[in-house]
Amino acid sequence: MTSLASVLHLKPTSPRFTSTPTNGSRSSSRRRPSFGSIKEDVSGIAQSFVDTHREASPASPTSPTLTSPTSTSPKEIKEPRKWELPEMQHCPDFCCPCGGFLGWKQIRLGGRGLSRSYGDLRVLGNLQAKGWAWETTDSGRELRPPQADLAVDLAPPRPPPGTSAIEKLPREVLDIIISHLAVDIPPNGYTPRNVDLVSCLLTSRTLHAATLSVLYRNMTFPHSIIFSKALNHMSTYPALGTLVRRLDFSHFTSVGLGRTKQMNAEIQNLTSRTLLQMLDLLPNLKECLLQEHLEGDISVDVVRKLFMGLPNLQAVDLCGCSTQSFSQIFQEALTAGPALPPDSIPAPMFDLLLSRLVNLTHLDLTHTQVNDSALLAIPETACITHLSLSRCTRLRPSVLVEFLSTHPAVCDSLVFLNLLTDATRFRLLEADDVKALLPKLPRTLRSLNLGGARVTSEHVPLLVPLTRHLEELGLSSADLSVKDVNQFFTRTPETDPEADPEQKKRNSTPLPPSTLCYLDLAKVTQMTIGSIFNLNQCLLLTEQSYPLQVIEFSEKLINPLRERAKTQRSSVGWTDRELGRRGWYVRDPASMPNVPTDDGARSWKVGARWWGMRKIPVAVGEVGGIYGHYMFKK
Numbered sequence: 001m002t003s004l005a006s007v008l009h010l011k012p013t014s015p016r017f018t019s020t021p022t023n024g025s026r027s028s029s030r031r032r033p034s035f036g037s038i039k040e041d042v043s044g045i046a047q048s049f050v051d052t053h054r055e056a057s058p059a060s061p062t063s064p065t066l067t068s069p070t071s072t073s074p075k076e077i078k079e080p081r082k083w084e085l086p087e088m089q090h091c092p093d094f095c096c097p098c099g100g101f102l103g104w105k106q107i108r109l110g111g112r113g114l115s116r117s118y119g120d121l122r123v124l125g126n127l128q129a130k131g132w133a134w135e136t137t138d139s140g141r142e143l144r145p146p147q148a149d150l151a152v153d154l155a156p157p158r159p160p161p162g163t164s165a166i167e168k169l170p171r172e173v174l175d176i177i178i179s180h181l182a183v184d185i186p187p188n189g190y191t192p193r194n195v196d197l198v199s200c201l202l203t204s205r206t207l208h209a210a211t212l213s214v215l216y217r218n219m220t221f222p223h224s225i226i227f228s229k230a231l232n233h234m235s236t237y238p239a240l241g242t243l244v245r246r247l248d249f250s251h252f253t254s255v256g257l258g259r260t261k262q263m264n265a266e267i268q269n270l271t272s273r274t275l276l277q278m279l280d281l282l283p284n285l286k287e288c289l290l291q292e293h294l295e296g297d298i299s300v301d302v303v304r305k306l307f308m309g310l311p312n313l314q315a316v317d318l319c320g321c322s323t324q325s326f327s328q329i330f331q332e333a334l335t336a337g338p339a340l341p342p343d344s345i346p347a348p349m350f351d352l353l354l355s356r357l358v359n360l361t362h363l364d365l366t367h368t369q370v371n372d373s374a375l376l377a378i379p380e381t382a383c384i385t386h387l388s389l390s391r392c393t394r395l396r397p398s399v400l401v402e403f404l405s406t407h408p409a410v411c412d413s414l415v416f417l418n419l420l421t422d423a424t425r426f427r428l429l430e431a432d433d434v435k436a437l438l439p440k441l442p443r444t445l446r447s448l449n450l451g452g453a454r455v456t457s458e459h460v461p462l463l464v465p466l467t468r469h470l471e472e473l474g475l476s477s478a479d480l481s482v483k484d485v486n487q488f489f490t491r492t493p494e495t496d497p498e499a500d501p502e503q504k505k506r507n508s509t510p511l512p513p514s515t516l517c518y519l520d521l522a523k524v525t526q527m528t529i530g531s532i533f534n535l536n537q538c539l540l541l542t543e544q545s546y547p548l549q550v551i552e553f554s555e556k557l558i559n560p561l562r563e564r565a566k567t568q569r570s571s572v573g574w575t576d577r578e579l580g581r582r583g584w585y586v587r588d589p590a591s592m593p594n595v596p597t598d599d600g601a602r603s604w605k606v607g608a609r610w611w612g613m614r615k616i617p618v619a620v621g622e623v624g625g626i627y628g629h630y631m632f633k634k
Contacts, residue, residue, distance in 0.1 A: 002399040040623050042075050049579045080266045162205065182197060216244050217245050224269035241282050245286045298326060307334070354375070361383055381409075385444075390449070393426050416445075435455070441466065455475055463488070485527075514545070514547075517611060521552065549600070550585070582612070612632065
């Protein structure tokens with residue numbers, strides 16, 4: 001079996017595995033269109049998101065007009081007329097390694113020799129058409145650009161090929177520079193992408209070699225046409241497959257291509273067969289990001305290839321794959337078929353699957369049937385930093401507390417812990433469980449979500465020490481008062497249970513302030529409009545709560561906050577934001593001009609910038625697509 005090292009993400013009975021995240025390429029800042037997906041808005045304040053969508057290009061009247069629904073279920077798109085399909089399906093060709101291009105000065109001028117100057121190229125243009133587009137003629141005489149002759153005379157001599165300053169840079173430096181030009185996500189599903197990288201490919205031999213690795217390192221597929229073209233190209237040039245480190249389908253959708261369901265079934269661009277062919281061409285693949293839109297294209301052979309045929313694989317994400325057919329395929333791949341090698345994964349799936357992940361660092365088992373024995377089977381050699389057990393109904397509280405308190409894989413390394421549950425349906429932690437867990441949590445923790453647990457006023461003295469190092473704290477459905485919440489931001493010795501007794505008597509030396517940037521108080525019944533805006537009694541919206549930036553409230557409170565913003569002239573420096581089922585009250589950075597601007601970026605967020613993420617990312621990159629939907633919208 002492959003040494004799968006880091007994250008396991010499972011939506012209802014659907015696994016996601018990944019290992020220590022590697023540095024991903026930088027995504028484009030432009031909005032990527034896809035249906036039912038969201039991405040962070042880098043131009044707005046915290047918790048500003050946009051629903052990505054497709055729009056018809058004004059320059060292409062034949063392009064269909066597409067709209068983006070607010071849910072993950074895309075609406076039916078009217079099929080375009082047949083003569084419009086070739087125009088819609090036009091996609092750029094992938095660039096092939098070019099060994100014959102020798103530079104612009106080697107262009108032949110219609111048999112008259114090689115190009116040596118600007119004038120030679122202009123003559124070539126005159127022979128083929130009417131000259132250069134920016135030049136005009138007056139009475140048959142050419143008008144040259146102002147001071148063109150002077151510019152040619154004063155130009156420094158060009159260095160010999162391969163000796164320019166940028167070509168002499170170390171390969172590692174060139175790689176970093178060229179990575180800034182990479183665009184993983186196209187501006188829309190049809191226009192060319194990575195045109196800057198293609199230009200670099202044609203510049204020189206040195207830049208060509210350096211650019212190829214960037215171009216093929218992270219491959220993003222927004223629809224099946226690009227996938228099919230990439231597969232055909234790499235089948236012709238198998239050496240390119242050795243450059244690929246990430247397959248990213250997080251933005252994939254079959255909607256918007258002007259096709260019916262029957263057409264998608266007939267075209268066969270992306271199927272379980274072609275997906276397996278692609279994986280066979282990628283021996284050095286490290287990250288494979290799949291999702292629910294590919295659920296029908298994941299076969300037994302694909303699963304077996306991912307877990308037993310790719311020795312360098314570090315991360316697998318199967319976000320949202322939850323159908324019964326997928327579950328059967330996944331289990332069959334691990335338990336049936338040809339005999340597995342001795343070190344492979346036998347049944348039962350969860351217990352022995354987790355027991356084989358000796359280098360596990362990220363584990364997302366959200367809404368799965370994982371049980372106690374599977375958690376305890378995790379090898380002690382694992383070093384889990386990110387763990388999500390949200391809505392796992394088969395876990396026993398006592399075993400969970402023991403696991404988090406004593407297991408070597410988590411007790412000293414956790415940075416992100418999500419234990420969120422819906423208290424109206426299932427409560428994972430009762431009051432005694434919370435009391436036993438809080439003192440055992442490590443100081444490495446930066447994000448803790450106890451939403452749905454029975455948290456009361458008696459737990460506040462145990463929560464206050466955690467707010468010295470936590471940046472996110474989720475307490476939805478907690479039974480807390482305004483006075484209880486104030487204690488997170490009132491740091492005097494008498495309110496801190498860890499303070500020295502003598503210090504309590506003196507009551508003079510202040511303790512470290514709160515580090516909370518995000519606080520989830522959704523469904524906390526004692527939080528009302530009247531209480532949070534009583535600034536003499538509640539510290540949430542005051543400067544004393546800084547660095548608190550985002551407070552999550554339920555819809556019952558967000559709606560009145562929005563109405564208040566419309567009617568109240570005075571502002572307290574906060575504004576409402578919402579997305580899907582979630583709503584936030586966000587501090588405006590302009591309200592505190594004397595403090596440094598915090599864009600929310602943290603290394604433990606693995607590329608995300610805003611607060612309150614519920615899906616663990618498995619690869620470093622900009623948040624978007626359906627991954628952004630599961631991370632912030634649900």
